[in-house]
Amino acid sequence: LRWGRALGKAHYExxxxxxxxxxxxxxxxxxxxxxxxxxxxxxxxxxAVMAYRHMILPLRAKVVAGQALLERQEKLVSLGMLAAxxxxxxxxxxxxxxxxxxLQQRKFQPGTPEYADARLAEREILRLEKIVxxxxxxxxxxxxxxxxxxxxxxxxxxxxxxxxxLAKNGVQLILEESPPVQILVDSAxxxxxxxNLIRNAADAIAHSGVVRLRARPAxxxxxxxxxxxxxxxxxxxxxxxPPEVEKRLFDPFFTTKEAGTGLGLSIAAGIVQKHGGAIxxxxxxxxxxxxxxxxxxxxx
Amino acid sequence: xxxxxxxxxxxxxxxxxxxxxxVLAEEGYEVAVEKRGDNGLARAATxxxxxxxxDLKVPGTNGLEIVRQLHAAQPRLxxxxxxxxxxxxxxxxxxxxxxxxxxxxxxDFPP
Numbered sequence: 001l002r003w004g005r006a007l008g009k010a011h012y013e014x015x016x017x018x019x020x021x022x023x024x025x026x027x028x029x030x031x032x033x034x035x036x037x038x039x040x041x042x043x044x045x046x047x048a049v050m051a052y053r054h055m056i057l058p059l060r061a062k063v064v065a066g067q068a069l070l071e072r073q074e075k076l077v078s079l080g081m082l083a084a085x086x087x088x089x090x091x092x093x094x095x096x097x098x099x100x101x102x103l104q105q106r107k108f109q110p111g112t113p114e115y116a117d118a119r120l121a122e123r124e125i126l127r128l129e130k131i132v133x134x135x136x137x138x139x140x141x142x143x144x145x146x147x148x149x150x151x152x153x154x155x156x157x158x159x160x161x162x163x164x165x166l167a168k169n170g171v172q173l174i175l176e177e178s179p180p181v182q183i184l185v186d187s188a189x190x191x192x193x194x195x196n197l198i199r200n201a202a203d204a205i206a207h208s209g210v211v212r213l214r215a216r217p218a219x220x221x222x223x224x225x226x227x228x229x230x231x232x233x234x235x236x237x238x239x240x241x242p243p244e245v246e247k248r249l250f251d252p253f254f255t256t257k258e259a260g261t262g263l264g265l266s267i268a269a270g271i272v273q274k275h276g277g278a279i280x281x282x283x284x285x286x287x288x289x290x291x292x293x294x295x296x297x298x299x300x
Numbered sequence: 301x302x303x304x305x306x307x308x309x310x311x312x313x314x315x316x317x318x319x320x321x322x323v324l325a326e327e328g329y330e331v332a333v334e335k336r337g338d339n340g341l342a343r344a345a346t347x348x349x350x351x352x353x354x355d356l357k358v359p360g361t362n363g364l365e366i367v368r369q370l371h372a373a374q375p376r377l378x379x380x381x382x383x384x385x386x387x388x389x390x391x392x393x394x395x396x397x398x399x400x401x402x403x404x405x406x407x408d409f410p411p
Contacts (some may be wrong), residue, residue: 084385088357091384092313095406099319102409103326128404142388 008286033123080140087132094132098125127259134263137192138252139268144186148298151215152178152225154187158194160214166198170208173198178215181230184298189271196264197234203257204238204289211236220294222278229277232293240285268293304330308347310340310354310366311382312334316405320353323409337361349377355388356383364390364397371398382407 101121108115155175164172194213201211212235220229241249248254250269255262265279272279272293283289307324311317312335321331332347334340338360344352352370356363363381369381378400383390391402 037353088384091405093315094311095384096315096319098406099323101411102411103319103322125406140336 025251028077041074047072075086083139088127090132094125094128097121101125130200130259131261134261134267138263138270140265141267141274142189144189144274146184146186148182148184149187151181151183151232151295154185154190154194155213155232158186158191158198162195162198166211171205172208172210173201173202174210176212176214179217181215181217182298183230183295185275185295186271190275190293190295193268193293194232194234196268197293200264200288201234201236201238201291202286204236204240206239209237217297218294222276222296223293228297228299229294230297231280232295233290234292235288235290237288240287240289241281242285243289246283304328304352304401306332306348307332308349308352309333310337310342310346310352310358310363311335312355312358314357335359337366341366341369344377345373352377352379354379354381356381356385356394364393367394367397367399 010234083257101118105115105118105122110117152175155178159173159175166173198211198213205211212233214233214235216231216233218229218231219226220231221227222229245256250265251262252266253262272295275295277293277295280292281289301361305328307329309320309331310316311320311333317333317335321333324331331350331377332343334343335358337354337358338383339355340352340358341361352366354363355368358366361369363383367379367381370377379398380401380403381399382403382405384405394402
């Protein structure tokens with residue numbers, strides 16, 4: 001009987017022990033559950049923040065940038081229409097003025113003041129024509145006709161086009177050897193950019209000097225990622241760009257030239273931007289300037 | 301040449317018709333002017349011209365339509381289209397329609 005009681009007591013004690021331990025275990029499980037829920041919540045919050053920062057925020061930025069681009073394009077379209085209208089209104093009277101001047105000019109003898117006046121009027125008409133056509137190029141850029149081409153092909157073409165004219169003014173236009181890299185561009189428009197840059201370079205050379213053309217592959221940070229690019233460079237050993245001019249370099253209608261329209265660089269920048277590229281430059285007063293047209297490299 | 305070559309000028313800008321008519325007359329051509337495209341087409345159908353010079357943007361019928369209709373009716377008649385707008389697309393279109401040449405205003409008057 002004594003054995004029986006002892007056994008009963010031990011049974012109850014062990015049961016109590018088990019029950020108390022079990023309730024402790026349950027408490028611990030609760031704590032653990034709470035902790036893990038907390039961790040899960042923190043993880044979810046972190047994940048959400050990361051997703052927002054890296055995925056949603058850039059998308060929102062893209063949407064905003066897209067809208068800005070759209071607004072800019074809409075503005076450009078209306079500016080283009082306005083420019084075309086203005087061009088029409090100016091070109092018609094210019095044609096009449098040119099015709100009238102042609103009729104008058106026949107009556108004047110070379111060497112007379114009348115003849116000189118007529119020549120002056122003729123030159124000024126040409127200047128107006130240039131302003132109108134440059135403004136049209138700036139305000140109504142044409143659609144890109146992209147073709148894959150060797151990076152030095154447009155350089156070669158503008159070199160043969162402009163070298164004789166520049167040589168007359170003591171400026172050598174040299175095409176340097178370039179590695180075989182390819183670009184996807186509208187050749188006519190890229191040549192237009194090169195012509196504008198080369199003319200600026202030649203104008204920066206007072207008496208005699210050299211303008212060098214080259215294409216070089218590089219790695220640049222474009223639109224937030226490192227990209228293989230090709231830089232088409234126009235380097236001169238001219239006067240360099242003074243700081244006060246540098247500030248307004250890309251402003252439309254800003255010019256330091258007597259007969260300039262101030263649209264050359266604006267047109268150039270617009271064309272290069274449409275190619276997904278950018279224009280960079282380094283300049284040092286009295287040593288010269290190097291302009292670079294950065295374009296994405298194409299493979300295959 | 302026994303008689304002066306006859307030119308039909310279809311243009312609505314009085315400054316241009318005035319000077320161009322005088323320049324061409326001094327060069328020995330006989331110039332007829334029409335200010336509307338439809339009137340120009342009608343005149344070309346009844347009178348014989350050696351050359352037609354038309355602006356791209358004239359009231360009545362536009363220059364491209366004038367080129368298309370006139371070239372279909374008289375394939376050997378040279379038609380020169382002049383314009384102050386000047387896009388490559390219209391130039392190509394004009395040539396496709398049968399224009400002999402396409403001039404951008406303000407064009408040169410060679411001495």
